[in-house]
Each structure stands twice: as structure tokens, then as C-alpha cells.
Amino acid sequence: xxxxxxxxxxxxxxxxxxxxxxxxxxxxxxxxxxxxxxxxxxxxxxxxxxxxxxxxxxxxxxxxxxxxxxxxxxxxxxxxxxxxxxxxxxxxxxxxxxxxxxxxxxxxxxxxxxxxxxxxxxxxxxxxxxxxxxxxxxx
Amino acid sequence: xxxxxxxxxxxxxxxxxxxxxxxxxxxxxxxxxxxxxxxxxxxxxxxxxxxxxxxxxxxxxxxxxxxxxxxxxxxxxxxxxxxxxxxxxxxxxxxxxxxxxxxxxxxxxxxxxxxxxxxxxxxxxxxxxxxxxxxxxxx
DNA sequence: CCGGATCCGTTTCGATACTG
DNA sequence: CAGTATCGAAACGGATCCGG
Numbered sequence: 001x002x003x004x005x006x007x008x009x010x011x012x013x014x015x016x017x018x019x020x021x022x023x024x025x026x027x028x029x030x031x032x033x034x035x036x037x038x039x040x041x042x043x044x045x046x047x048x049x050x051x052x053x054x055x056x057x058x059x060x061x062x063x064x065x066x067x068x069x070x071x072x073x074x075x076x077x078x079x080x081x082x083x084x085x086x087x088x089x090x091x092x093x094x095x096x097x098x099x100x101x102x103x104x105x106x107x108x109x110x111x112x113x114x115x116x117x118x119x120x121x122x123x124x125x126x127x128x129x130x131x132x133x134x135x136x137x138x139x
Numbered sequence: 140x141x142x143x144x145x146x147x148x149x150x151x152x153x154x155x156x157x158x159x160x161x162x163x164x165x166x167x168x169x170x171x172x173x174x175x176x177x178x179x180x181x182x183x184x185x186x187x188x189x190x191x192x193x194x195x196x197x198x199x200x201x202x203x204x205x206x207x208x209x210x211x212x213x214x215x216x217x218x219x220x221x222x223x224x225x226x227x228x229x230x231x232x233x234x235x236x237x238x239x240x241x242x243x244x245x246x247x248x249x250x251x252x253x254x255x256x257x258x259x260x261x262x263x264x265x266x267x268x269x270x271x272x273x274x275x276x277x278x
Numbered sequence: 279c280c281g282g283a284t285c286c287g288t289t290t291c292g293a294t295a296c297t298g
Numbered sequence: 299c300a301g302t303a304t305c306g307a308a309a310c311g312g313a314t315c316c317g318g
Contacts, residue, residue, distance in 0.1 A: 180280080196281095217280090
């Protein structure tokens with residue numbers, strides 16, 4: 001019976017809704033790891049992310065799963081391990097991440113390879129199609 | 140001399156950089172207010188946002204200004220008021236917000252008018268050009 | 279009035295240690 | 299390996315106060 005706070009009663013504005021799911025420092029970083037960096041396991045995120053704490057990671061994975069952005073399965077190869085994958089809803093965030101990369105590369109100092117950024121800008125649709133293809137292939 | 144925390148030493152990944160500036164519950168909401176809702180003043184944000192506290196708002200405006208996403212000027216009309224505007228860097232976030240709207244409209248229940256979302260999808264470039272035009276006109 | 283700053287109780291985060 | 303427990307630090311949220 002916690003008291004309702006401002007964030008609980010958000011408007012139906014799509015931006016507001018999206019930020020309710022993704023408006024924090026880590027969630028989109030996990031999505032990025034899944035989408036671009038072939039990271040799949042809890043351990044991958046823990047080491048590969050930029051130093052997220054284990055409890056925060058567990059919480060964010062739970063939230064992303066609750067939002068149906070991420071799915072958790074047993075690793076068919078290794079029975080004691082779990083594998084996280086993006087759902088269709090999750091992979092649909094690709095355009096958002098791509099625009100974020102383009103924006104950052106333009107206005108901040110990043111380590112993004114200029115060639116990749118150029119591809120994102122010049123062949124956005126193709127780039128996203130490739131991401132989706134790799135995802136469908138189960139990469 | 141505060142101890143460095145994980146978030147302080149982020150990688151140069153463009154997503155990571157962007158989230159350092161925008162990875163919270165409110166910043167992008169303010170950008171949205173400026174970009175789509177003709178909100179300009181502290182009071183506008185305070186009442187129109189979804190219930191942000193005044194101290195948080197002040198902090199976010201300061202951060203957005205420090206990041207050169209927003210600019211603060213005196214209101215030429217009303218001497219006791221200030222006007223916030225997006226910078227060029229700020230208006231360049233339009234594609235990110237548009238993709239966020241499209242994603243939310245597809246996967247969540249939002250109050251976005253379907254006609255507008257359809258325009259965003261079918262004539263993305265034109266829609267963003269319009270946003271930019273209104274911004275340049277000083278709207 | 280407008281644009282905040284301050285105070286303070288509550289919530290969340292972050293680092294580390296620990297467990298099934 | 300994949301988390302949970304704990305605890306101090308930081309951020310948030312609401313109310314109120316203040317300067318111009």
C-alpha cells in the first residue's frame with residue numbers, strides 16, 4: 001500500500017508511456033547489449049555493461065521481461081545457464097537506438113566507428129533490416 | 140571529492156553517452172514539451188508535464204542547458220518570465236522522439252492520434268522537416 | 279505572480295557480501 | 299552461474315519558503 005507518486009499516474013502520451021518502461025540509466029543499455037553486442041546471459045550484462053550492480057541488473061531484467069521487451073529461457077546448451085533474448089517488441093526498438101546513435105555521434109564524442117554511423121544515416125532501412133535478420137536467425 | 144560511481148566512468152558507446160544526458164524519467168519529457176507542445180516556461184513544464192516536482196524540474200533544466208540541448212532566455216514580452224527553447228542539438232532529437240512515439244503506439248496503449256502516428260510512419264522525413272520548420276520559425 | 283531554493287521524509291540506487 | 303541480502307549514499311517527491 002505504497003502511496004501513489006507522480007510517476008504512477010502518467011498521461012497516455014506515447015513518450016510518457018515509453019519512458020515508464022525505459023526511462024532510466026540502464027534499461028536501454030541492456031537492450032543495446034542484446035541487439036548489437038551478442039550478449040545473452042546475466043554474466044555477459046554484468047561484465048559487459050558499464051558496471052551495473054548485480055541487484056540493479058536483476059531488477060531491470062525483471063522489468064524488461066514484465067514489459068515483454070525481453071524473454072528469458074534456459075540455455076539449451078548449458079542447463080545451468082539462462083539466455084535472454086529480445087522479443088519482437090524489443091527488436092522494434094532498433095530504430096530508436098539507431099537514431100540515438102546518430103544523434104550522439106553528431107553531437108558528442110563517441111567511439112562509434114564513423115563507417116557504421118554513416119551506414120545508419122545513409123541506409124537506415126537496410127541497416128535495421130539487417131539487425132532484424134540477425135535477430136531472426138537467432139544470433 | 141565524491142567517490143566515482145559506475146555511471147561516472149561510462150564507455151564511449153554512443154548509447155551510453157546519450158543515456159548519460161537523457162537517461163532518466165523526465166529529461167525527454169521536457170524535450171517533448173518543447174518540441175511538440177509549445178511549452179516554453181518553467182510554469183508550463185510544471186503544470187503540463189505529468190507532475191514533476193519543482194526542484195527536479197529546475198535540476199533537469201539546468202542539466203539540459205549544460206548539455207546544450209536547451210537554451211534559456213528572458214522573455215522579451217514579460218520581464219519577470221524566462222523562455223526555454225531547444226537548441227539545434229535539441230531539435231536534432233526529433234527523430235528519436237518520433238521513433239519512440241511509433242514504437243509506443245505500436246506496442247502500448249497510448250492516446251496518440253492514429254492519424255499523426257500514421258504520418259510519422261509514412262512520411263517520417265516530411266514530418267521531421269515540419270517540426271524543424273516550426274522550430275526555426277520560432278514557434 | 280514567476281522561478282526557483284530549501285527542508286525533510288521516502289524511495290531508489292550502488293557496492294559488496296553472500297547463497298542456492 | 300544467477301541471482302538475493304544488506305546497508306549506506308544518493309536521488310526523488312511534496313510542501314513550503316523566498317527573492318525579484
